[in-house]
Amino acid sequence: MRRVAWWLASLGVVALVIYAWHLLAAAAVISPVFLPSPQRVWTALSRGIQSGALTGYALQTVVHMFWGWFAASCAAILLGSIIGMSPTIQAYLQPSLEAMRPLPASATIPIFTLALGLNDGLVLTVIAFGAIWPTLLATIYGFESVDERHYEVAAALGMSKFDIVRKIALPSALPDILAGMRVSVTIALILTIVCEMIAGVGGLGQWILNAGRTFRADNLFAGILMLGLLGLISTNLIIGTERYMLRWKQA
Amino acid sequence: MTRPMRSAALRGLVVPVTLIATAEIAGRAAHLDSLTIALPSHIVVALAQALADGSLLQATAETLWAVLAGVALGTAFGLALGLALGLARPLDRLLAVLIELLRPIPTVALIPLVILVAGLGYLTEITIVAFGTMWPVFVISRSAILGVEPRLFEVADALGFSWPQRIQKFVLPSIAPRIFLAFRLAVGFALIIAVTVEITTNPLGLGNAMVVAQNALNPALTLAVLVWIGAIGWLFSRLLIIVERVAFPGMGSAVRS
């Protein structure tokens, strides 16, 4: 009961902030070129959704983001499991991986642009390259830190090598893998927007950049709201998946 | 350096050295003259030239200025917000939904908006870097305060300390290691955000230097700047990890980031 009351109060604060925004816009303290009223943003949002223009751009963003993230996750889990289970490979590769991780993924855009040109292939490559790191390093960690006792149990039961990977190592590393994939989703969305702004391949990144260049602050705010919504939905989707798949953790 | 450490470092070098050597040899054998990729040796030459004529240092100074100013502002805001919400639970609960709604907005989505308001230049870049670094500092400092041993507050109560004294004598010392961790992460983010803003639109700094080199179809210089950015990022993170180890011994190794 108490929690619901606090939540409602907190929702009231959001309403107050929007009302203050309305007053601020109405008083024209800040030029409407920069700060559209909430009503204008709402109109732009519903117009964009009704005409399908905004939803179309949003869909392109979702497609870019999903495939880039999906490719990154598949590659990361495959590579990470191999590296994590082999101390030898890890000894040779881990330092290189650690050294490459802090490299800003967006800084690879000019390089990939020279090689690939400005197209969807560039977008997917950059997203996959940037989003692979959290999942890759988390997968390596997950596989290398499987409890030794689990392996002894597997040996005592006479499990096959394949089954040990599938039934012991992979589920054991799953919490780390999913945590990495959660961070990767956020990075994928950021890189999607950046690529869309640069490469002109559609998507909300291009939408907000165009809105800014044509001084359409209402469309700009509508686009930012859509992006916030995408971030909220994608993060919560993976948190939900994580909770479901790791339900054995909640005792 | 002990023997096992040295051999571990050597093994770490095998793969990159082999890759670079292979690229060099293969490129020379094929008489590589490409507008998309460059020989490792040409990248080194381009890097040396850009350093010698001062253009790279100029760009570095521009980026670092935006990074430092942005981090300073972002950390200050994030810390203030984190302290306020961590210490005042009612405020934390009242702002919960608003923060949940604002936090998922990707920082880069603000680039067009900030440019619209502030135009191209330092102000835009610093604003966006500050906004982006504010979040991790806020989240970490808030949760650090919530994690402070409740017994400490009871001790403070029993000793009859005032609120400012409590913050100074109990809260800040117990959260200081995590605040520094937040700062270290923020610096890493800041460099990424600054370069991203520069690559996307802002005609400043290292990101812009890459775009200019790319537009001039000069892959050697483009890659040289990328290597330089990587080196700076690596240097910053090493430096801050060392500072962290000295300032908060026993903490550094326990933290995975």
Place this chain on the structure above:
Amino acid sequence: MIGYNKVSSVLARGAMRPVESPADRPSGGSRADPGADLLEFWRVDVELQGRPILSGIDLSIRKGEIVCVVGPSGSGKTTMLRTLSGFTPPTAGQVLFQGQEIRKPRRDIAIVFQDYGRALLPWRNAAKNVELAMEAANKPRAGRAAEIERLLTLMGLGGHADKYPAQMSGGMQQRLQIARCLAQTPSVILMDEPFGALDAMTRQTLQDEVLKLVAAMQTTVFFVTHDLEEAIYLADRVIALQPNPGRIARIFDVDLPSPRDQISTREHPAFLKLRRQLFDFVKGAEP
């Protein structure tokens, strides 16, 4: 009556067989007297990282026997168990199961670890943890559910098939681990201080269940413990180890009436006498 054999008597027993070197011994060949000795240590030495852990271990264990190993820490109790499980091969000598050398883990030798929290798979519920043993043995799917149900009920976990280990008490988790071992249909169960982390009441209940299981299934049990009373209560023979390097110091035959009872057995004069002897021995062996 209670007596004890000195090491020499064990050696004498071993010496009644013609002395063979491991190379002479036909590997895999059946022995003259099948069904007598199921497990055998033959001049076993173990070194770990160049340090001698076990030295000159000679011991035969009959089918259906419960053997408990006690001794101060560092005397190689767990190492002895791990040579039987195939995890730690001896540096010299042989460890035999039905006359065959144990070189790697095998399904008919099950092992119950003390740290049930690490030995169970936390992402599998109780039924699935038991099923793991059946999956490993490629048992047909058809009969599994009924067998899992039977084993869980046997171990007193009847209504808990859907629970995850994290939702169970320590005692229940250890019951579950034993159920999984039974699903291997083993002829030998190795137990490495299995009840060391449990409270006294749970420990006693589980001791009685192990005794019942062994009586019903004729399983052979090799039980490592630091609890001397537990050793006497459970064992047909108690092996007392001595450290630096670990070797058998004495073997105590336990001659107590069966079935054993937590009250009357522990008050039995023979129990008390043996307990005194063991305490004195361990005190003396403590470095």
